[in-house]
Amino acid sequence: GESVGLHLPTLSVQEGDNSIINCAYSNSASDYFIWYKQESGKGPQFIIDIRSNMDKRQGQRVTVLLNKTVKHLSLQIAATQPGDSAVYFCAENDGDENSGSRLTFGEGTQLTVNP
Amino acid sequence: GAVVSQHPSRVICKSGTSVKIECRSLDFQATTMFWYRQFPKQSLMLMATSNEGSKATYEQGVEKDKFLINHASLTLSTLTVASAHPEDSSFYICSARDRAENEKLFFGSGTQLSVL
Numbered sequence: 001g002e003s004v005g006l007h008l009p010t011l012s013v014q015e016g017d018n019s020i021i022n023c024a025y026s027n028s029a030s031d032y033f034i035w036y037k038q039e040s041g042k043g044p045q046f047i048i049d050i051r052s053n054m055d056k057r058q059g060q061r062v063t064v065l066l067n068k069t070v071k072h073l074s075l076q077i078a079a080t081q082p083g084d085s086a087v088y089f090c091a092e093n094d095g096d097e098n099s100g101s102r103l104t105f106g107e108g109t110q111l112t113v114n115p
Numbered sequence: 116g117a118v119v120s121q122h123p124s125r126v127i128c129k130s131g132t133s134v135k136i137e138c139r140s141l142d143f144q145a146t147t148m149f150w151y152r153q154f155p156k157q158s159l160m161l162m163a164t165s166n167e168g169s170k171a172t173y174e175q176g177v178e179k180d181k182f183l184i185n186h187a188s189l190t191l192s193t194l195t196v197a198s199a200h201p202e203d204s205s206f207y208i209c210s211a212r213d214r215a216e217n218e219k220l221f222f223g224s225g226t227q228l229s230v231l
Contacts, residue, residue, distance in 0.1 A: 008156050034220075043121070043208050043222035044159070089158060102149060103220060105159045 008087060010110045019077040019113075023090030023106045028071065030092035034103070035064060035075045038087045047075070047088075077111075085113045117143045117213045121223025128199060129231055136194045136226045138209030144189040145211035149220070150182070153206040165192045199230045 013019050025033070031052040036044035050057045050064045050073075057064050063076040073090050087110050091103040118141040126134050138148055146167050151159040163184050164172045171184035181203075183195040192211075196203055206227050210220040 036222075041206075041225065041227065043119075043210075043225045046219060046221070049219070102161055102164055104161070107158050 008108050008110045010112065012112045012114060013080050015080065015082060015113055015115050017080055019075075019080045019084070019111060021075045021077075021088050021109045021111065023073040023075075023109075025071050025073060025090065025092045025106070027092060027094055027104070028068075030094050030104075032093035033064070033066060033073050034091045034093070035062075035073075036089045036091060036105075037084075038089060038108075040086075044089060080111075080113050082113045082115055085111055087111070117141075117211070117219075117221045119145075119209065119211050119221045119223045121209050121226055123226060124224060125227045125229075127229045127231065130200050131198055134196045134199055134228060136196075136207055136209070136228075138192045138194070138211065138223050140190045140211045140213070140221075143211075143213045143215060145192075145213065146189060147212045148186060148192040149210045149212075150184060150192075150194050151208045151210070153208060153225075155206075159208060162194075196228065199228070201230045204228055204230045 034049040035047040037047050038044045048059045048062050048064050050066050055066050061078045065074045087108045089108045090106040093103055120139045120141055122137045148165040150162045152162050153159050161174050162177045165184045165186040167186045167189050173179045186192040206225050208225045209223045212220050
């Protein structure tokens with residue numbers, strides 16, 4: 001459905017702290033999830049992905065956790081840096097090849113890292 | 116990773132003119148490309164799915180005669196905003212799926228359209 005609203009959820013952290021960004025998804029048939037980072041005036045940048053047969057995946061300084069029972073996804077960023085300041089979106093893929101496996105994006109969270 | 120080039124990055128035009136936005140996959144073949152629209156402080160909203168050599172599939176509420184999509188080759192999709200009006204002002208983003216990297220989507224850098 002449409003994303004409605006004029007205010008992004010925000011998270012403000014101190015440099016060096018760990019950040020946790022949360023996302024709730026709606027489609028229980030979704031089988032693939034991705035986190036994107038979007039800086040102002042730019043397109044989304046891939047961070048990390050996870051399939052529904054996993055509940056945790058780690059990358060460089062980032063970890064994604066998936067809880068299918070409550071349809072919840074989280075992104076953990078370790079030792080957050082000022083360069084991590086951006087809007088973070090989760091996206092779900094409904095796995096329907098007939099639809100081209102299109103992504104549905106969450107509302108996004110504005111992360112601000114204070115030096 | 117794969118690179119998607121989107122051009123132009125910014126367009127300012129008068130009401131009533133048409134604007135074409137190009138999306139190119141530079142180092143991979145993209146059988147499917149997607150066009151999104153994003154308003155300030157909002158999420159990306161899928162407009163249409165573009166398949167090479169066939170007609171685009173539009174999301175509900177998106178006017179196909181207003182937003183013309185052409186995907187004539189495996190590396191190029193274009194979005195034309197016909198007779199643009201101020202309410203069409205938005206950030207338009209394309210993405211392309213690289214089959215070689217499972218289902219990952221790679222995004223262009225976006226086009227900021229401002230219609231006066």
